[in-house]
Amino acid sequence: MLDEHCPFYGLQVNERGIEKLAGFLAENKAEVLIIDNLGWFVPGDLNDPEDIKDFYQSLRNLRMLCDTLNSGFILLLHHLTKPGEKSSRPSLLTAPREYLSQARGSQRLLDFAECRLALAEEMAGDQLFHVVNGVNRTGTVEPMVMHLGFESLSFEIHEDSKLRYEQAFTGRPKQKRIYETLPAGEFTWTQALGVTLDGKPVSPDTLNSTLRTAVLNDFIVHDSTTKQYRKVFQP
Numbered sequence: 534m535l536d537e538h539c540p541f542y543g544l545q546v547n548e549r550g551i552e553k554l555a556g557f558l559a560e561n562k563a564e565v566l567i568i569d570n571l572g573w574f575v576p577g578d579l580n581d582p583e584d585i586k587d588f589y590q591s592l593r594n595l596r597m598l599c600d601t602l603n604s605g606f607i608l609l610l611h612h613l614t615k616p617g618e619k620s621s622r623p624s625l626l627t628a629p630r631e632y633l634s635q636a637r638g639s640q641r642l643l644d645f646a647e648c649r650l651a652l653a654e655e656m657a658g659d660q661l662f663h664v665v666n667g668v669n670r671t672g673t674v675e676p677m678v679m680h681l682g683f684e685s686l687s688f689e690i691h692e693d694s695k696l697r698y699e700q701a702f703t704g705r706p707k708q709k710r711i712y713e714t715l716p717a718g719e720f721t722w723t724q725a726l727g728v729t730l731d732g733k734p735v736s737p738d739t740l741n742s743t744l745r746t747a748v749l750n751d752f753i754v755h756d757s758t759t760k761q762y763r764k765v766f767q768p
C-alpha cells in the first residue's frame with residue numbers, strides 16, 4: 534500500500550500483516566484476493582527458493598484464517614515481456630506453456646505456483662475472441678472462449694456458439710470426436726464412458742477433459758445434484 538493514510542500502508546507478509554489482512558478479508562466476506570505489487574508485499578527475496586516457500590506458506594495461513602478465502606482464490610498478477618520486432622507471440626489457446634514462459638517477474642515464484650493462468654486476445658480468421666488457458670502442475674487446464682461485453686465491461690462466454698466450439702477444441706481432435714459421439718439429451722458419466730472411437734473405448738481422463746471443456750464453454754449443462762449431463766449444443 535502506497536497511500537500513507539491507508540490502514541494497510543506498508544503491509545507485508547509477516548505474522549502481524551497476515552492477521553491484519555485476514556481480519557479485513559473476513560469482515561468483508563472476500564472470496565478473491567488480488568496481489569498486484571509483490572515487491573512491496575513480500576519482504577524476502579523473490580529469487581530465493583526458501584523465501585518463496587515462506588511466502589506461499591503465508592498465503593496458506595491466510596486461507597486458514599479467512600473461511601471465505603479458503604473456498605475462493607488468490608491472484609498474483611504478472612505481465613508478459615514485449616515480443617521483439619521479428620518475434621511473434623505463441624498462442625495461449627494452442628501453446629499455453631510457451632505463452633506463459635514469457636511472463637515477467639520471478640521465475641522462482643512461478644516455478645512454485647501450482648496453477649498458472651492467462652487471459653489473451655486471439656483471432657479466428659477476422660473474428661476476435663478472448664481465451665483463458667494455462668497450466669496446472671496437478672491437473673489439466675481446459676480453455677474457456679469468451680468475448681468482452683463493451684456495455685457490461687465484463688468477459689462473457691462468446692455469443693458465437695460455432696466459433697466457440699471450433700476454438701475450444703482446437704488442437705484436440707480426439708476430444709472433439711468424443712463430444713460429437715456423446716448421447717443427445719441427458720446422460721450420466723457412466724453412459725458417456727460407454728462411448729467408443731473406432732471400436733475402442735475412450736480413457737476416463739480424456740472423457741473428463743472433454744466434459745470439462747464442454748461445461749466451461751456451455752456446450753453441456755451439468756446438474757451437480759442429479760449428476761446428469763445435458764448436451765445443449767449440437768455441432
